[in-house]
Amino acid sequence: xxxxxxxxxxxxxxxxxxxxxxxxxxxxxxxxxxxxxxxxxxxxxxxxxxxxxxxxxxxxxxxxxxxxxxxxxxxxxxxxxxxxxxxxxxxxxxxxxxxxxxxxxxxxxxxxxxxxxxxxxxxxxxxxxxxxxxxxxxxxxxxxxxxxxxxxxxxxxxxxxxxxxxxxxxxxxxxxxxxxxxxxxxxxxxxxxxxxxxxxxxxxxxxxxxxxxxxxxxxxxxxxxxxxxxxxxxxxxxxxxxxxxxxxxxxxxxxxxxxxxxxxxxxxxxxxxxxxxxxxxxxxxxxxxxxxxxxxxxxxxxxxxxxxxxxxxxxxxxxxxxxxxxxxxxxxxxxxxxxxxxxxxxxxxxxxxxxxxxxxxxxxxxxxxxxxxxxxxxxxxxxxxxxxxxxxxxxxxxxxxxxxxxxxxxxxxxxxxxxxxxxxxx
Amino acid sequence: xxxxxxxxxxxxxxxxxxxxxxxxxxxxxxxxxxxxxxxxxxxxxxxxxxxxxxxxxxxxxxxxxxxxxxxxxxxxxxxxxxxxxxxxxxxxxxxxxxxxxxxxxxxxxxxxxxxxxxxxxxxxxxxxxxxxxxxxxxxxxxxxxxxxxxxxxxxxxxxxxxxxxxxxxxxxxxxxxxxxxxxxxxxxxxxxxxxxxxxxxxxxxxxxxxxxxxxxxxxxxxxxxxxxxxxxxxxxxxxxxxxxxxxxxxxxxxxxxxxxxxxxxxxxxxxxxxxxxxxxxx
Numbered sequence: 270x271x272x273x274x275x276x277x278x279x280x281x282x283x284x285x286x287x288x289x290x291x292x293x294x295x296x297x298x299x300x301x302x303x304x305x306x307x308x309x310x311x312x313x314x315x316x317x318x319x320x321x322x323x324x325x326x327x328x329x330x331x332x333x334x335x336x337x338x339x340x341x342x343x344x345x346x347x348x349x350x351x352x353x354x355x356x357x358x359x360x361x362x363x364x365x366x367x368x369x370x371x372x373x374x375x376x377x378x379x380x381x382x383x384x385x386x387x388x389x390x391x392x393x394x395x396x397x398x399x400x401x402x403x404x405x406x407x408x409x410x411x412x413x414x415x416x417x418x419x420x421x422x423x424x425x426x427x428x429x430x431x432x433x434x435x436x437x438x439x440x441x442x443x444x445x446x447x448x449x450x451x452x453x454x455x456x457x458x459x460x461x462x463x464x465x466x467x468x469x470x471x472x473x474x475x476x477x478x479x480x481x482x483x484x485x486x487x488x489x490x491x492x493x494x495x496x497x498x499x500x501x502x503x504x505x506x507x508x509x510x511x512x513x514x515x516x517x518x519x520x521x522x523x524x525x526x527x528x529x530x531x532x533x534x535x536x537x538x539x540x541x542x543x544x545x546x547x548x549x550x551x552x553x554x555x556x557x558x559x560x561x562x563x564x565x566x567x568x569x570x571x572x573x574x575x576x577x578x579x580x581x582x583x584x585x586x587x588x589x590x591x592x593x594x595x596x597x598x599x600x601x602x603x604x605x606x607x608x609x610x611x612x613x614x615x616x617x618x619x620x621x622x623x624x625x626x627x628x629x630x631x632x633x634x635x636x637x638x639x640x641x642x643x644x645x646x647x648x649x650x651x652x653x654x655x656x657x658x659x660x661x662x663x664x665x666x667x668x669x670x671x672x673x674x675x676x677x678x679x680x681x682x683x684x685x686x687x688x689x690x691x692x693x694x695x
Numbered sequence: 696x697x698x699x700x701x702x703x704x705x706x707x708x709x710x711x712x713x714x715x716x717x718x719x720x721x722x723x724x725x726x727x728x729x730x731x732x733x734x735x736x737x738x739x740x741x742x743x744x745x746x747x748x749x750x751x752x753x754x755x756x757x758x759x760x761x762x763x764x765x766x767x768x769x770x771x772x773x774x775x776x777x778x779x780x781x782x783x784x785x786x787x788x789x790x791x792x793x794x795x796x797x798x799x800x801x802x803x804x805x806x807x808x809x810x811x812x813x814x815x816x817x818x819x820x821x822x823x824x825x826x827x828x829x830x831x832x833x834x835x836x837x838x839x840x841x842x843x844x845x846x847x848x849x850x851x852x853x854x855x856x857x858x859x860x861x862x863x864x865x866x867x868x869x870x871x872x873x874x875x876x877x878x879x880x881x882x883x884x885x886x887x888x889x890x891x892x893x894x895x896x897x898x899x900x901x902x903x904x905x906x907x908x909x910x911x912x913x914x915x916x917x918x919x920x921x922x923x924x925x926x927x928x929x930x931x932x933x934x935x936x937x938x939x940x941x942x943x944x945x946x947x948x949x950x951x952x953x954x955x956x957x958x959x960x961x962x963x964x965x966x967x968x969x970x971x972x973x974x975x976x977x
Contacts, residue, residue, distance in 0.1 A: 307781040326701040367903035375950035478789035526793035533790030
């Protein structure tokens with residue numbers, strides 16, 4: 270077998286390993302995310318390092334079975350220690366997580382450096398667990414990892430319904446007689462298993478990212494759990510392969526951090542651009558809303574000016590408008606221009622009047638404002654001089670259906686608390 | 696002299712971290728401290744690369760900026776776009792740390808930092824490279840400890856109020872966000888100053904464990920601050936001898952020693968409580 274063949278085979282099974290690990294950790298990660306235990310993954314990952322060392326010390330080899338077993342036992346222990354500390358002392362869960370994480374990891378480093386200084390030749394490469402060591406994975410390692418990953422995936426599929434239940438509504442799960450402790454143990458156990466195989470690729474320090482980031486990404490694209498798990502898997506596998514590929518192309522680029530970097534980039538893009546939840550979408554929504562409020566306020570003001578002059582076809586200047594209600598100059602200019610383009614205002618030189626549609630709209634806002642003032646004084650018994658500000662906000666939110674109900678409830682009143690006439694539709 | 700220097704430096708770092716850690720614990724921001732301790736890495740590495748040498752001023756600035764950026768982005772993610780806090784923390788600090796490790800690996804020939812040093816530092820080499828009577832690291836840590844004590848003494852009232860009753864603090868005109876960022880700034884500053892010597896593990900351990908242990912045995916903030924310092928210092932001293940005994944990383948041993956102290960205190964509190972309870976029964 271030539272070197273190239275060896276390399277090809279090596280790369281091949283490395284990718285299979287990464288795909289399986291990314292899938293398992295994405296699935297398990299969605300549940301830890303939903304149970305708000307994202308940082309527990311970080312703690313378990315750090316606390317499995319002493320297990321790796323103990324497994325090595327006891328067996329004297331780096332055989333993956335011993336290492337995995339050792340890491341699994343201390344990982345599981347750490348998960349229960351966190352619960353124990355929270356239940357048995359006044360320390361809160363974030364502190365408990367931090368304590369177990371830092372003590373566990375320090376014990377791990379203590380044992381690791383102690384082993385390294387003992388001049389045992391078999392130990393070389395043990396520190397690969399800290400930052401991961403994808404490239405040096407052997408086929409036998411990958412076989413074991415793949416077996417565990419597949420087991421995790423199968424268990425999750427079999428117990429999907431129970432896991433969903435205890436993640437979303439633990440008390441309901443208990444009340445319908447589900448063996449809550451057993452299911453929770455199973456979920457914790459597969460989480461620890463996933464982390465244990467994950468740390469061999471990506472390292473204990475960054476393992477948390479493989480659990481948390483895909484589910485955080487997926488959460489931004491959907492509200493359905495099934496879709497969330499699917500998106501998390503896709504994102505995780507994509508980043509896993511990209512990261513591994515990039516690190517095989519650029520010398521010195523470590524695989525674990527490179528995968529995490531891709532995950533972070535995808536996460537940032539999701540946070541910014543995802544529909545409904547992303548920053549851009551929220552910003553646009555807010556801007557649109559502000560625009561609507563500005564336009565409605567201008568129309569209302571011009572309508573009320575017309576009302577005061579008893580002439581709705583009169584032209585008003587910016588000065589007239591500003592005397593009635595305060596606007597920032599540039600916003601007023603912007604609003605007037607847009608209202609003209611939309612056909613609500615008619616401009617002549619430096620003054621404006623309402624078009625037919627504009628009058629209807631300005632009238633409606635005025636009406637809503639006054640109806641709400643009446644509602645507040647009648648039903649909440651607020652004094653008339655306290656209701657203006659509240660009405661100023663609510664007038665932009667009331668829908669035609671609420672308006673009908675409100676009018677009916679108030680019995681078609683003629684005037685508002687300030688004795689201003691309520692303008693009904695003609 | 697060297698063991699003495701190591702113990703002194705360890706104790707100084709322990710005191711700095713323990714003082715800040717108390718406030719983090721009470722504000723339920725312990726994991727944020729952990730996140731910052733990891734996330735300052737890219738700041739340190741970038742200032743290394745830009746300045747081309749171990750320029751401490753550049754490093755301090757770089758790391759403090761990175762630390763504040765982490766705090767800010769976690770706040771932003773959890774408050775503005777409603778990602779749950781734990782996930783926001785996890786996503787941000789792993790991302791920052793990954794970038795730091797990647798930069799270290801890519802520029803390995805330009806900077807004399809390596810991945811191991813990031814984790815457990817090189818406190819064992821303290822003072823080996825220069826002839827000063829008292830190593831520069833000790834002076835630096837001493838200054839930072841002075842700054843932290845000044846900060847806590849001068850801002851005690853504000854820190855207390857923003858920690859325990861943010862609503863009341865803001866009603867009397869104390870800016871919660873300002874004090875939060877000042878605190879985080881100090882956490883970043885301490886992290887970076889102790890980074891080379893003890894790496895990120897020990898900083899995290901000192902930030903978390905001594906305050907937690909002190910929290911178990913007292914209800915008064917002032918006592919908690921003092922106890923936390925003492926626990927940290929005892930941990931630093933006994934940890935050094937543990938490391939010598941086991942021939943292992945000094946920083947990790949100090950952290951384990953603190954852990955042992957915490958366990959002892961935990962057991963003591965449990966037993967004491969049981970005794971009080973059994974007395975109350977009879």
